[in-house]
Amino acid sequence: MLNFEVINPTRIIFGKDQLERLPQLINDFSKKKRILLAYGGGSIKSTGLFNKLMIHLKDFEVVEFGGIEANPQFTTLMKGVELAREKDIDFILAVGGGSVIDGVKFMTGAFHYKGDPYEVLKRTEGCVFTQAISFGTFLTLPATGSEANSGAVISRDELKEKLTMGGPLFFPKFSFCDPTVVATLPKRQLANGIVDAFMHTLEQYLTYPTDNLLQERQAEGILQTLIEIASEVIEHPNNYKLASNLMACATHALNGNLRCGVPTDWTTHMIGHELTAMYGIDHARTLAIIAPRLYENQFENKKEKLTQYGKRVWNLQGTSEEIAKEAIVKTEMFFQRLGIHTKISDYSADTDHIAEVIKTRFIDRGWNAMGERQAITPSDVESIVLHAI
C-alpha cells in the first residue's frame, strides 16, 4: 500500500427535511450574518427550494448571486466576487451542482486576493490563495462530489481554458445532501451524474494492482451500486432508495477516500476537459467518450486491473485477456444504455485536426507522461482522441 495523508473536515448532512440545521451551521462561521447565496440557472426558484431556504435564512441578510453556468466561467465568478466584496458578506451558501460549488470555491479564495485571481488558476509563480471565506453547500445534483472535497475546475471559454484549483482552504464547512432533489432533475443530468461518479471511481481504480485490498473493494462497491441503480433511477428519480444511493455514491466517489494508498490515473479527465473547452460537450459525456479508448490504448498497462474489474464488478468469465477486453465493452455499453453517446462525432461534425490540437496543447503544457505509470504520452493522447472520433 502506498503512503498517504488524508483529511476531510466537511460536515455532511444527508437526508430529507434537515434544513432546520441550516441557520445554526451558518452562525458558526458568519459573524456579520450577511451571506451570499450563490446558485445557477434559477431552477432553485422553480423547484421551490429557494423559498424553503429563505425561510431558514430569515435571520440573515441574504445577497443573491445567480447565473453561475455549467463549467463555471471566470468572468461570471469575478462578478460574484465583486458583489461579495461590495456587500461585505462573510459566508457563501452555494446551492447547486458541481459547477456552482466549484465556482464558489474559487470565489471564496478570490475574495481576499489582491492581484488578478486568474494568476492563481494559471499557477503563475508565487500566486496562491492564502485565505478564503467560509462556505457551505446545498447539493442539487449528485455528480461531481465537489460538495465533499476541496477541488474545483474553472473555465474561461474565450481562451478555451479549463483550469483546476484546490487545497485545504476549500473544503465546504458543511454540505446538505438531500436525495429528494434527484426527482427534480432531467434525465440528461441524471445520466451525466451517474457517469461522472462512475468515472471518478474508475480513475482511482483502473490502474494496476496495489496491495490495497480494502480500497479496491470500496471502489468496487461504488461501481456495483451505480450499475445496480443506474437505469432504474433515471426512470424513477422520485424513488428515494435509488436517489439516496446515487447521491451517496457520487459523494463517496470523490471525497478523498478512494485515492488513499493507491495510484490514480485522471488522464481521461485531462483529455475530457479539452473536449468540453473546444466543443462544449457535457463533462461526464467527454469522460464516456474518452475512457473506453484510453483503456484500449493502455490495455497492457491496465490489463490486470481490468481483469479484476471485469470479474468482480461485471461478473465476467473467461481468460484474463477476454475478461479485460470485455470489461471495456461492458463499460461503454453501460454508458450507452444511459443514453450517452460515446463518439466525438455524435456531438460535432467538425472533428478535423482535433486530435492534433489536443496533442499540441498537452505538449505546450509539458504534460508528457501521464497516467498511473507515467506511460501516457501526448502521442498516445492523439491516438486516443483519433479513435474516439
Add this chain to the structure above:
Amino acid sequence: MLNFEVINPTRIIFGKDQLERLPQLINDFSKKKRILLAYGGGSIKSTGLFNKLMIHLKDFEVVEFGGIEANPQFTTLMKGVELAREKDIDFILAVGGGSVIDGVKFMTGAFHYKGDPYEVLKRTEGCVFTQAISFGTFLTLPATGSEANSGAVISRDELKEKLTMGGPLFFPKFSFCDPTVVATLPKRQLANGIVDAFMHTLEQYLTYPTDNLLQERQAEGILQTLIEIASEVIEHPNNYKLASNLMACATHALNGNLRCGVPTDWTTHMIGHELTAMYGIDHARTLAIIAPRLYENQFENKKEKLTQYGKRVWNLQGTSEEIAKEAIVKTEMFFQRLGIHTKISDYSADTDHIAEVIKTRFIDRGWNAMGERQAITPSDVESIVLHAI
C-alpha cells in the same frame, strides 16, 4: 436510507517513515511547545519507537506519562491529568493502541474540568466536558479505530464499571497509522485486533436491510478483506501488504462512515463490556463470546441481513434459513481459527449467577430495549449470556 449527519476532521497520516511530519503537525496546535507524551506499558521503549519519536520532538519540552493500562483506568488517567496540569502542557501525543488513545481523550476533557470528571463519565446531569486540549496519536495496535473517531471507553475496575464518552471535541487532530508496528505485536493482540475490527463492522451491518446499498457493500468490503488477511497476518505480521490492510480495515471499521444512514446494534459491545468489567477478559474476546449467541437469540430479527452476509461475505449457498444459520457458525469458526475461545467458561470457572448479574445491571441502568429494533430485553441479555457460558 436513514438521515444522518457525519463529520470527521482527523488527519490520517498512513504509511511508513512519515515521522518527519510530526513536529509541524504539533506546532499547529501547541503554542507552548510543551507536550505530554502518553503511552502504555512501555513497549514503545523496547521497540525503539520512543527514541524515533524523541528525535522528531527535539524542539518540544516533552513530559512523559507512561503506564496507561488495557481498559484504561480512571484513577490512572487522573494522575496523568494532574501531571499535565502541573507541567502546563497544551498538547498530548498518545502513542499506543485504543486504550492509550481512549485514555488520552478522557484526559484532554478532564484537563479543564472544574469538578470531579467522573461525573461526566457517569452522565450526572449538567456535567459535560465543554473544552478539551488538542491531541494527536501514533497508533501502535490496529483494533479499536479510536485513532479515527471521537469516542472512548474508560474503566473503573474497583467499581466494576466501564463507561463511554465522546463528542466532537475528542477527534484526534492527527493520527499516524504506520503498519510496520504490526510486526512488533504478539499474536494474541493481532487476533484481538482482527476480531475488534470485524465486530465493529458487524455491529453496524448485521441489523436489517436498509436500502443503503453502498454502505452495506462498504461494510462487506471490510469483512471480506479481514477474512482474506486474518490467518496470514497473524503468521506473517511483518508482511507489509497484510499489515497495512489490517490497519486500514480497523480504522475504516469505526471512523464514523459505516453508521451513516443505517441502523446499528452495539448490544454485543454492551454485554461484552460487562464481561471485561467482571472477568477482565480482553475486549475483543468478549465480543467473540457474545456475538454468535446474540445472533442466535435475535435470529428472526436479523435473518434477512444474516442471509445477505452469508451469501456475500462467506459465499454460502442454500435456503435463506440455512445460509443465515451457517453464517453464524462461520463467524464463530473464524474467531476460533484465530485462536480465540468463544465461551465464558474458557476464561473463568466462576460463572454462577453471571447471567443474572448482567441482566440486573442492565435493568438498573434502564437498558430495557436494545439493538436496532429495540427488541433486545434484559431477559434476552440473560439468555444470551447463559448460552455463552
